[in-house]
Amino acid sequence: MKNILTILILFIGAQCALAQQDTTVYFRKHQPVPTIEEADFQVIVKRKNEKSSIMSELSLQNGVWKLVVDRTIKLKSENSYIVKYENKSFTRSFTEIPGGYQVEDYDHKRKFSQKGIATNLFPLLKHGQWMIYTDGILTGVDSYKLGVLTKSYITDGENHFWPNNSYANADTLAQYKDQPSDLPNDIAKFVEYPKACSKNGIGGRVLILFAVSEQGEPSDIHIFRGVEPNLNQAAAKAVQKCTGWKPAIKNGKPVKVYMIVPINFKLK
Template structure:
């Protein structure tokens, strides 16, 4: 009896120490926007101060049904989450979807992905690169793959029934990605975990077929065919670019934005969040105020975007495509 009381007392002390740790709690929508109350949130994010001897913050994320979404560590969380170490992801039913190791915010080393039935879908080895290319990345497009400066090797791949496609880095893979109204398919061989030889495929959304030649995971050449026209390329994804790159774009925003006189006079300030699309010709279109502050500030943000010169359009396998971006305008005294 005495031993049980001692154990219970020890457990209560542990809970008390854990409860005293400082936490930041965020209520988020699926698009990342913050809301004020838990009932309006799709995701609840808890960031806890580091354990003794560790400099990393603890990350806990939950779906609005209280099922866990993400468990891991961060080296920073403002303005964005920078993962470090092992991070586990789960679906809305609480089943594990992935276990990925990160280093300074990028996937590093071995990662394992799972099917809902618990079977292993894929094992991938991520290898960091030292790429310093000037890349302006849009959102809600396949170009976001540029965000992770890594090369990857597929070590193992199987279908949901357990049939193996790749083992010990060698095999033949047919990737079928189905979406609500279209699908993207690519097919070819792997050797030592890397793409090799001729790969073929199609994209029913954009409406093209393609043929590519790989050597040790490097795209040597490719050509796509759309509406009878052939588009050669040496990069499967080419993001849109403002003339001069990201630094020039930042300078344009800073030098072109003017504080509306009425807002300044009335002491109105805040951050206007916009979204826009760089279309196939490089023009900025479909400007939307995602987060409004006040009409004159909103209109100023729109005016600046409309005033932008034409961009070099983004290309997917050589074919010009639309790419969506977000841009914030901070109005402060």
């Protein structure tokens, strides 16, 4: 999933980015803070040459700064960058407008992943309403005020909104077990490919909307976007088996939050 457990990504502006010196930006709960003493997250950008930089994201874990991911940023055109990390990549395009930039992100299939307005590009400071997409389909709406996320919802585009698992809605996020990879790994382990679908060559990608309840259990499981009834049911059952969540916390109390997880059914 697209994180719905969103990690803030910072990018270099085209006009000056790759000419800048090395830069470090600090955050706490993904909100900008001035010093490392106040931070639980930091982004370090190191310039390689005029057309590329390395961006390292680090989080504070048990008092130790640990690398989350390294990203390579390369100038693609006058108004576009391509960003590569691990085995993934996406493109960020922008257009200068009065007071800032209109920004659009595309995944490796050239489908929208997010779009909105930023007051500046380095660091990326979102402002106003941002639209979030999964597989090119609108799945979320976020509101920002000068880089600070104030509201975050999952939406089906039909006036239905569910509070997302984000720092806009909770002080501590809902977390599945110990590692971010545990959820997709367990879903892959629990999901059963329906024999009828496998036999008839039926596959696809199912988007499951579900809540992590105040008790830390998956609940309110819905088919956000389905493929075929048997595949939809198999995907929902796999999510239901993923227990062992730590619930989100707001003002010292557990709260219900929602997220979307994609489940792929591919024939081998």
